[in-house]
Amino acid sequence: MIAKTLQGLEDILAQEIAELGGEDIEIGKRMVSFKGDKQLLYKTNLCCRTALRVLKPIFSFTASDTDEVYEKIKSFDWHQYLSPEQTFSIESVVFSEEFKHSKFVTYRAKDAIADFFMEKTGKRPSVRLNNADLILNLHIAHNTCTLSLDSSGESLHKRGYRVAQTEAPINEVLAAGLILKSGWKGEKNFIDPMCGSGTILIEAALIATNTAPGIYRKDFAFERWNDYDEELFDSLYNDDSNEKEFNFKIYGSDISPKAIAIARENIKSAGMAKYIDLQVKPFQQYTEAPENGILITNPPYGERISSKDLLGLYEMIGSQLKHVFKGYDAWIISYHDECFNKIGLKPAICINMMNGSLECEYRKYEIFEGKYNDFKRETGGFKEKKKDSESTEFKKREYRFKERNNEKAEKRLPYRDKEPFTKTETRFRKKKDDFEKQPENKRERKDSSIPEWHGEEAVKKFVTFRQPSIGRTPSEDNRPGWKKLRDKNLARKEKEQMKKSRKRNYPDK
Incomplete structure (x- = not known):
C-alpha cells in the first residue's frame, strides 16, 4: 500500500x-x-x-x-x-x-x-x-x-470538524505534522497566540487525547468497495481504548474577534472545548506565559494574509519570546528569511516544509535568559543541532563535498596517517619536504664569500634618505624635466600676453 x-x-x-x-x-x-x-x-x-x-x-x-x-x-x-x-x-x-x-x-x-x-x-x-x-x-x-x-476518497486532511474558516486556514495534515515534528504529545501546556480558525489548537487536542482524526468524516471510499467489511470497520471506529487523559491546557488567542468566534465554532464541532481556552488577545499584550509550556504558531507571511508592517510583526514576536516566554520551546513556520531575521533569535532547528505551494521553513527557538555563550556554558548549547534537521538531499551533497575534499587532501599531503594539523603547518611542512628533496649541493643557504653587515653598518649600506626640498629656490631644483616644464610655461605666458596686447592695439580686428 x-x-x-x-x-x-x-x-x-x-x-x-x-x-x-x-x-x-x-x-x-x-x-x-x-x-x-x-x-x-x-x-x-x-x-x-x-x-x-x-x-x-x-x-x-x-x-x-x-x-x-x-x-x-x-x-x-x-x-x-x-x-x-x-x-x-x-x-x-x-x-x-x-x-x-x-x-x-x-x-x-x-x-x-x-x-x-x-x-x-x-x-x-x-x-x-x-x-x-x-x-x-x-x-x-x-x-x-x-x-x-x-481507499480514502476525499483527501484525509478534510477531517470533517471544520464548520467555518478564516481567510487562509492552515491544512489540517500540516498542522498535525508541525505538532508531531516538535515532539509534543500532551506532556505540557500548549499555546498558539495567533490561532486563526483554531486548526492547530484542535489538532493539538486530538494528539493530546490520542483521538483518531478520522472519526469526524462522513465516509471513506473503501466503504463502497465490493469486499468492504462493515463489522471490522465498526469495531475499529468504536474502539476508544487507546484514548488518554490530558491533564494540561491548550491556550489559543488572536487579535481578531471574528477569528476567535470561528475557532470557537470549530472547537465545539470537534468536541474539544474542555481542553482549549480561547480569548481575543493580541500577541503583544502577553505579559506572562503559562508555566511548563510549548509555543507553536503560524503567523502571517504576507502572501495570502497581508499585514501593514510585516517585518515589525516578526520583530514584536521575537521581543515577546525573549521577555515573556523564557524557558519555552517556540516553533514558528514562515516563508520569508527577512521575517525570520527580524525575530532576532538563533534557531536550534530549521526544517524545510511545504505549505501549499510555498517553500517554508519551520524553526525551533529555545528561549533562555541572558546571552547564548552563558547559556552554552551552563547547558552545553541547544538540545538539538541545526545540522541534524537538514534535508537528506543536503546531507548527501555535503557528504560528497567532504569526500572530494578528503580525496584531494590525501593526494596533496603525506600526513593523513598522523594527527591533523593547520593550514599554516601544512604549508611549512610542504616547503620543508621540497627542500629536503633537493640535492645536497643545492641546499646551501649562504655563500661564505658574501660579506655580512649588521646594525648601523647595514643601515648605511642599504638605506638611503631623500633630502628635504624645503628652503630650495626654483633655480636649485634639479628634478628630471624641471627646466623643460619651466620653459614651456614661460612660452605659454608670453603667447597669452602677445594676444592681449594685439587686442588693445587693434580692437576692430
Missing part, C-alpha cells in the same frame, strides 16, 4: 504507520509504502494524522504511449472490482516525457474500462466525478504505470 503526504512529513507518517503495525516500510518523496492487511488499511485511513490518502496498487505495467496504456488497462480483469451498474472515476498523475497530457491519459484509461465491459456484457459503467463507487489512481513515472484503488 501507499500513503501520500506533504513534503517534509514523510518521516512522521512512516512512524505513524509503524505504530499501527505496518511492515516493510519505505519512505519516498511525499509518500510512504508499506505492507499490511485490510485492518491496517482501515486503521491507516482512520488514525494517521499526516496521511493525505491511502492507495492500494492492483496493476502495474509499462507503456510508451497512450494506446499502449489503453490496451494494458483493457486487458485487466475488472469484474472483481467493478460492475456495469456501478460508477467510477480516474485521477492521473504523470511524470514522463512520453505522456505530456495527463487528461488525455485519463480519457484513454476511462475508455479502456468502458470498452472492457461493453465487450463482455454489452453495458458500461458510468463515470462520476464525485462520490464514485470506485475511485482509481493512475500514476505514471517515465514508462512505468501503476493503477491503484483510492
